Amino acid sequence: MDRLLNVVTGLSLVLLVLVLISVRRAHIRVEYSVTWLVATVAILILSRARPILEAVRQWSGLPDTPLTLFLFGSGVFVLMFFRFSVIISHLRDDNIALAQRLAILEFHLRQAGRQESADPNARTHET
Amino acid sequence: MTRPTGPDSLLVIVPAFNEEGAVASVVRSVRQHVPGAPVLVIDDCSVDGTIPAARAAGAEILPMPHHLGLGGCVQAGYKLAYELGYAYVIRVDGDGQHDAADIPRIFERLKTSGCEMVIGSRFLAENGSSVKLWTSRTGMVRWFGIRFFRAVLRPILGRSVHDPTSGFVGVNRRALDVFSRSFPLEYPEIEALVVLQRRAFRFEEVPVAMRPRTTGRSSITALKSLYYIVHVLLGVFVNVLKYDRRFHSSQRESSRKPAPPIGGNAGRNAGRNAGRNAGRGVGG
Numbered sequence: 196m197d198r199l200l201n202v203v204t205g206l207s208l209v210l211l212v213l214v215l216i217s218v219r220r221a222h223i224r225v226e227y228s229v230t231w232l233v234a235t236v237a238i239l240i241l242s243r244a245r246p247i248l249e250a251v252r253q254w255s256g257l258p259d260t261p262l263t264l265f266l267f268g269s270g271v272f273v274l275m276f277f278r279f280s281v282i283i284s285h286l287r288d289d290n291i292a293l294a295q296r297l298a299i300l301e302f303h304l305r306q307a308g309r310q311e312s313a314d315p316n317a318r319t320h321e322t
Numbered sequence: 323m324t325r326p327t328g329p330d331s332l333l334v335i336v337p338a339f340n341e342e343g344a345v346a347s348v349v350r351s352v353r354q355h356v357p358g359a360p361v362l363v364i365d366d367c368s369v370d371g372t373i374p375a376a377r378a379a380g381a382e383i384l385p386m387p388h389h390l391g392l393g394g395c396v397q398a399g400y401k402l403a404y405e406l407g408y409a410y411v412i413r414v415d416g417d418g419q420h421d422a423a424d425i426p427r428i429f430e431r432l433k434t435s436g437c438e439m440v441i442g443s444r445f446l447a448e449n450g451s452s453v454k455l456w457t458s459r460t461g462m463v464r465w466f467g468i469r470f471f472r473a474v475l476r477p478i479l480g481r482s483v484h485d486p487t488s489g490f491v492g493v494n495r496r497a498l499d500v501f502s503r504s505f506p507l508e509y510p511e512i513e514a515l516v517v518l519q520r521r522a523f524r525f526e527e528v529p530v531a532m533r534p535r536t537t538g539r540s541s542i543t544a545l546k547s548l549y550y551i552v553h554v555l556l557g558v559f560v561n562v563l564k565y566d567r568r569f570h571s572s573q574r575e576s577s578r579k580p581a582p583p584i585g586g587n588a589g590r591n592a593g594r595n596a597g598r599n600a601g602r603g604v605g606g
Contacts, residue, residue, distance in 0.1 A: 291507065294387050295398040302384050302402060306323065 199261050200242045203268075207239035230278055234271045241267060323360045323382040326408045332359040332429055333408040335399035336381065337392055338416030342370040349379035351422035352414060356429070362402070363416065366395045372416075393507035401502040404495070412492040420490045424530040428492040431528050438497040438523035439514075441483070442490030442530035452484055463547045470551065471512055478562055479519050484527055486512050497523060512554050516561040 214231045217223040223231070241248050241264060252263040326333075334352050338345050345363060352361050363376040367389040377383055384402060386395060396413060403411045410432050414420045424442055431440045445452055445468075464487075471486045489511055493501065500521055506513035518525060 291390055291394045294390055295394065295401055297387050298384055298398055299402050299405065302382075 200245075200264070203242040203264060204239060207235050207242060211235045211239065227279075227282070230275050234275055237271060238264075238268050323362065323406075325406055329409055330433060331408045332356065332410045332412065333399075333403045333406075334359050334361045334412050334414060334425065335396070335403070336361060336363045336376070336414050336416045337366065337395040337399065338363050338368065338372050338376065339366040339389070339392075339395075340368045340370045340372060341416040341418075342368070342372050342375050344418035345372050345381075345416045346375040346379040348414060348416055348418050348420075348422070349376055349381040352425065353380055355422045356425050362399055364395045364399045366390055366392075391508055393505055393510040396510060397501060397505040397507075400493070400498050400505065404498045404502040408498070409495050410492060411498060413489060415489050419533050421531045421533055424490070424528070427528050428490070428530070431526060432492045432494055435524075435526050437526050438494055439518055439525040440492045441485060441488050441525060441527045442492075443485035443488055443527040444530065444532045445484040446527050446529040448529055467547060467551060471554070474555065474558065475512065475515065478516060478558065483515065483525075486515060488530075490530055506557055509550055509554050509557075513557040513561055516558050520561060 211232070214223065214228055214235060218225060218228045241251070248260055248263060251267065252260050255263060255266075257263045257266065334356060336345065336348055336352070341348075349361050349363065352359070361381040363372070363381040363383050365373050365376070365383055365385045367386050373383055373385060384398060386398065390398070399413070400411060410429065412425055412428055412432075414422060414425070420442065428440045428442055431437075468485070468487060472482060472484075475486055476482050491511070491514075497518060500517065500523070501514070504517060506517070515525065
């Protein structure tokens with residue numbers, strides 16, 4: 196049990212350092228690193244504070260402590276994946292809208308260029 | 323491509339992805355059967371000679387900056403048509419399976435019926451009766467899929483639809499307004515019907531001929547068919563269940579304002595404001 200908690204603590208620390216380095220190097224934007232940091236710190240606290248983990252186990256009615264830690268960690272990461280799916284969906288929608296807008300603007304530009312080359316005096320008349 | 327002039331202006335859009343072998347004949351055929359209507363080929367980042375082939379055949383090109391998929395591609399065409407002020411848009415696939423000779427019939431029905439969408443149906447006979455799926459060169463998986471979606475859509479739409487997967491469709495300006503803001507991105511045909519139903523819009527079907535694919539091959543495999551069924555089913559139910567707040571608030575606003583004119587710049591502003599809502603079909 197202690198070895199398991201030590202391993203979880205070690206992994207949490209590695210993840211925490213990795214996230215902080217990634218933020219520092221701007222590999223992850225700060226707003227997206229918050230979820231990782233909260234999850235990592237939560238698992239770190241649970242793995243070190245045995246009374247809290249025991250309280251969570253009793254509250255959830257689970258039979259043993261390692262299972263509690265495992266389920267808690269899994270739940271946290273499932274929530275994170277859900278959050279990232281929402282973010283990715285928004286980004287994809289924005290990306291498609293931008294691509295469509297770019298294509299339409301290029302179309303209008305080509306049309307305007309064609310009209311201008313057909314009637315070079317058009318701009319002079321407009322001004 | 324000029325801006326539309328009359329109240330019955332028609333734009334024919336042809337979404338194409340690597341259709342070098344078929345797109346030129348599709349464009350020529352459309353121009354032959356609908357001489358006055360401009361043809362817009364929406365190229366979904368093809369890696370073959372689709373663009374030069376379509377351009378040489380006399381089409382205008384709307385090239386996508388990267389691959390968007392069919393729904394994104396078609397929606398870009400709808401957005402441009404709406405911004406330019408076209409009253410009607412008919413979509414023809416770039417693989418040559420749709421017969422351009424049927425376009426005038428779809429266009430006529432769009433104008434005379436006043437309904438928002440007209441579907442070119444493979445499974446509707448001239449006398450209005452159903453064509454048996456077995457006799458219409460439909461594969462087993464597709465046969466099952468079409469029967470399945472007919473059954474699913476019947477209670478949702480309140481009526482039967484013979485060919486819910488047809489991509490040979492015409493829409494009027496009211497549908498263009500809706501689709502330019504919200505259109506399903508993948509496998510859009512069936513979900514688009516539900517989107518229309520949610521706005522209490524009407525659709526009709528006209529019988530059309532479907533030709534076998536002349537070049538390339540269909541990307542639909544058995545596994546993709548299964549994915550298609552699950553994806554579309556989910557999209558249909560999401561569209562049925564969701565309450566489109568943006569749409570209803572814009573409806574309330576538009577009921578207080580006069581309708582945007584055809585051929586004006588109103589569509590351009592609407593397209594600009596589409597923002598996050600654009601391209602969002604299933605998620606709306």
